[in-house]
Amino acid sequence: MTDFSKTRDLFHLPEGMIYLDGNSLGPLPKSTAARVAQTVTEEWGAHLIGGWNDCNWMAAPKALGDRIGRLIGAEPGHTVIGDTLSIKVFQALAAAVTLNPDRRVILSDNGNFPSDLYMAQGLIRLLDRDYELRVVAPEEIEANISEEIAVTMITEVDYRTGRRHDMKALTQKAHDKGAIAVWDLAHSAGAFPVQLADCNADFAVGCTYKYLNAGPGAPAFIYVAPKHADTAEPALAGWLGHDAPFAFEQGYRPGQGIERMRVGTPPVIQMAALDAALTIWDQVDMQALRARSLALTDRFIAAVEASCPELTLATPRAHVMRGSQVSFHHPEGYAIMQALIARGVVGDFRAPDILRFGFTPLYTSDADVDMAAKILAEILDQRLWDTPEYKTRKAVT
């Protein structure tokens, strides 16, 4: 079983900072700098073009995909990394609608990350065949899965509230009604054990820069269930998804299984950082991680509710409905978060009124939780947030 009191030492955490934003961008593993330097100097520098073979760059996207696959309950050989999460959403969605050609409704919820909705809107403009993106409240997804639905496109954990959908039940209902289930694991991969195969998910996508700690701009991943692996049609038909990329044929022929979801040249330097991050994850017991995550989020909820009556919990209390973050509503949420950050407690703000805190057992301690709650209470008690400096929103947050 993973000893979470020891894993903290695997990360570089700035002195005096309590980092509760690993659900947005994970911190730097101590091993990453050397691993990246190795790829830059020893691989690229010494092997140049030969690195594609000599250093396994060409095979790396699938090898890295399988290491993520273990964390999300995927069958080996059905996950590959590359591109960004938005691109992977587009690929999954385009393949999914093609697998269900007689239906025209993509169902999602308004707690889905906006980029997923935008990518669906962009796809629908291309398709131009009376497709509809139907967006309902998260709680209404289940009731809206009908025989009209071609594809459900759901982010398992709501990026605002941390509310977790029931993947197994919703996938089952989608299948009962003849729909294809696409899952976005942005706030799931590395947050708790996901069971894609057990849930019969059709497609899944996610990113590696949040809980997985692979760094800013780290590549995304995509999973295609074995039953669709050789029938899913790649809309983004790039040469590295071709069955024989180096034959330079004039016509596209999709590669075997998940290989077809590759597009262009993989980001070799970012892959080195992902490799370093996954070397930590390779050792993590995901059930133990979940237990520890729930202990941390429970502890924070209890401490904040005891000392900050002005805040309203936005995250479900039921464990089964919770990811690995805790969110509170407050009309001055933006200013409160600025005051927190100024005091070394880093969470983030999401419009219109959400204070969001990520809990990551690999490097978050009980003492961090207690101190964060204490500082939050001081800021609220003393209205330390109520200054023009904190209330003026920056363009980018």
Next chain:
Amino acid sequence: MTDFSKTRDLFHLPEGMIYLDGNSLGPLPKSTAARVAQTVTEEWGAHLIGGWNDCNWMAAPKALGDRIGRLIGAEPGHTVIGDTLSIKVFQALAAAVTLNPDRRVILSDNGNFPSDLYMAQGLIRLLDRDYELRVVAPEEIEANISEEIAVTMITEVDYRTGRRHDMKALTQKAHDKGAIAVWDLAHSAGAFPVQLADCNADFAVGCTYKYLNAGPGAPAFIYVAPKHADTAEPALAGWLGHDAPFAFEQGYRPGQGIERMRVGTPPVIQMAALDAALTIWDQVDMQALRARSLALTDRFIAAVEASCPELTLATPRAHVMRGSQVSFHHPEGYAIMQALIARGVVGDFRAPDILRFGFTPLYTSDADVDMAAKILAEILDQRLWDTPEYKTRKAVT
């Protein structure tokens, strides 16, 4: 004027290697390792999520795009980096066909890189409205630009032969016939001065890991002409191309100008390597580069033709029709290239019979050219390529 005898020292080139494959993957600049380490340790490690603002990660794609823009004759503010070249081809093509809605033919040539053709094929499958990808011989492009053509999709320099299209004339003809011109600069950017604005190009895309030396998996770039900047419709409608990404609106609204061609989170670590590479390019006089490139390719053609009568030149002799590479045909091209690589002369092979050599003034000397030609002649004279070891093709080259 750039002193090319001094720029060679800015690159790490392995002892004993004559590297003539910078048209496939450029070598490592000596400054890159430190620049990448800075981003990993000082930026990500110390700033964590704050890096998006503190370290200008969010603004970097456009700033880097403008530095590439100088090399390709783009108006400032109209080039942005991100994703891979295949993705950027898809974006440009999808926007271009939408700007010419009454036409259904995309014209390209069989010397275009296959991934461009594949991406067009994938787009056409999505559009499903009797679109046609018409592929002709490179020499027949001009005659085939008619009033039927919606978009011309042409790679300026043929990846096999190094043959260069006349961008200005073809763009003019496209416009005369009411077509939109999309240019792929994969073998142009950093190879010679490109004049996008002067040629009235509508869209251009390219990669940065070849002549620009930004490393394996470096991001691509896209240019949209000012006249289309606010009308081009993004098919890959990612959140970072939204007019207000952090407002988290439910509906997509394209960003201002070139910003709308951003999709997802930019690859921050790869951007650091691109920044280091462009710091060299910022100082390069592109006219001087072109003169030196032509001197190198002329010298190699003359030396090889004098000593290797078995080889047939595939690259045009006319300077105006030449990129910065030289290719020869030989039925045993694969084995000959393996024998060359074994002797430290690194070019590459492209099916079915092409030996390809890239010439890059920043680090290729006259002595490299002479030695490469001498070793090539020895291999041919003594049939050193004629061994089972060299004749057995590897899966990946």
